[in-house]
Amino acid sequence: MDALLVAIADSNRRTFLDRLSRGPATVSELAELVTIARPGVSRHLRILRESGLVDVRPDAQRRIYQLRSEPLTELDEWLAPYRATWTQRMSALHTEISRGKKERNDDE
CATH class of the missing domain: 1.10.10.10 (Winged helix-like DNA-binding domain superfamily/Winged helix DNA-binding domain)
Structure with missing residues (x-):
């Protein structure tokens, strides 16, 4: 690797x-x-x-x-858990941003 x-x-x-x-x-x-x-x-x-x-x-x-392509496939497999973690975190961030925008719109 x-x-x-x-x-x-x-x-x-x-x-x-x-x-x-x-x-x-x-x-x-x-x-x-x-x-x-x-x-x-x-x-x-x-x-x-x-x-x-x-x-x-x-x-x-x-x-x-x-x-x-085999070595790149191995690299992709090694990166998969990290990608999953960041995908979850980015999804949570997106949810919080959307929630914040909704709350601001409701306050106006």
């Missing part, structure tokens, strides 16, 4: 993941999305590979990257 969180902590890597969520892409296609040098792109892609977020396959002289 730690490697996954480190991998998604960087905005460039999240940009790559967002693009790969729409389908496979070459290194060149991914590099066009960010303003960093090619060695930096390679380092980011290596981190994504090592964390299990992407697969890579050779295609002649190119490398094609593809998103692996």
Whole structure:
């Protein structure tokens, strides 16, 4: 889980993941999305590979990257209890705000 969180902590890597969520892409296609040098792109892609977020396959002289959703599913499952807690709290807050607005309208 730690490697996954480190991998998604960087905005460039999240940009790559967002693009790969729409389908496979070459290194060149991914590099066009960010303003960093090619060695930096390679380092980011290596981190994504090592964390299990992407697969890579050779295609002649190119490398094609593809998103692996399993690690993100695991992360989503880990986050579920926290999401449920915040959803309940936000719902309670919404209820209190609505109650306050109703009471103010009744007073007017």
